[in-house]
C-alpha cells in the first residue's frame with residue numbers, strides 16, 4: 001500500500017499570491033482535489049492524504065510533519081507562481097535523492113504535456129531550491145509552480161478544464177513513479193458478456209434495485225454507453 005501526501009499550497013489566513021481575481025490557495029485546492037479524484041477513479045494499491053480538506057491555516061513545518069508522521073511514500077506540494085513571469089516549473093531540494101529527482105522528472109513531463117493541450121506554455125525547467133517543505137520532508141518530495149497568477153497565464157488558471165487537466169497530470173505522474181495498478185474498466189470494445197475459450201458464458205450484474213424505475217434508468221444509461229442490458 002503506497003502512501004501519497006498531497007499538499008495544497010497556502011490556505012486559511014494565508015491566501016498565497018493574489019491577482020486577477022484569483023487566490024493561489026483556491027487554485028491549489030482545486031488542482032489537488034482533481035488529482036485525488038483521478039487517483040481514486042483510476043488506480044488501486046494506495047492511500048492518500050492532503051494537508052487541508054478545506055481552507056485551514058497550516059505552517060510549512062506542520063505540512064511536512066503530517067507527511068513524515070504518516071510515513072508517506074511521496075510528497076507533492078502544488079503552488080501557483082507570481083512575479084509577472086510565464087510558464088511552468090518544478091522544484092526539488094538541492095540535496096534531493098535520486099527518487100525525488102525521478103518524481104520531478106515524471107511529474108514535470110506529465111504536467112507540461114497536459115498544460116500544452118491548452119496552448120503554448122513555457123517550460124521554465126526543473127529547478128532546485130531550499131524550500132521548507134522540501135527540506136523538512138523525509139520522503140521523495142516535489143513542489144510544482146503551475147503558471148503565474150499575475151500575468152497572462154491567469155487566463156488559463158481561470159479555466160476549470162485546465163485546472164482539472166493539471167490535477168489529473170499530477171495524479172498520473174505519481175501513479176507512474178509508484179507503479180500503481182490501474183483499475184480495470186470495462187469499455188464498449190470489451191463487451192461485458194463474453195464467451196470464454198471453453199464455451200462458457202459469463203454475465204456481469206451491475207445493479208439490484210427494489211424500485212423498477214431505478215433499474216430502468218440504469219439499463220438506459222448502459223445502453224447509451226453501448227452495453228446490451230436486460231432487466232430481470
Ligand SMILES: [Zn+2]
Pocket residue numbers: 009010016017024079080
Ligand atoms: Zn505558493
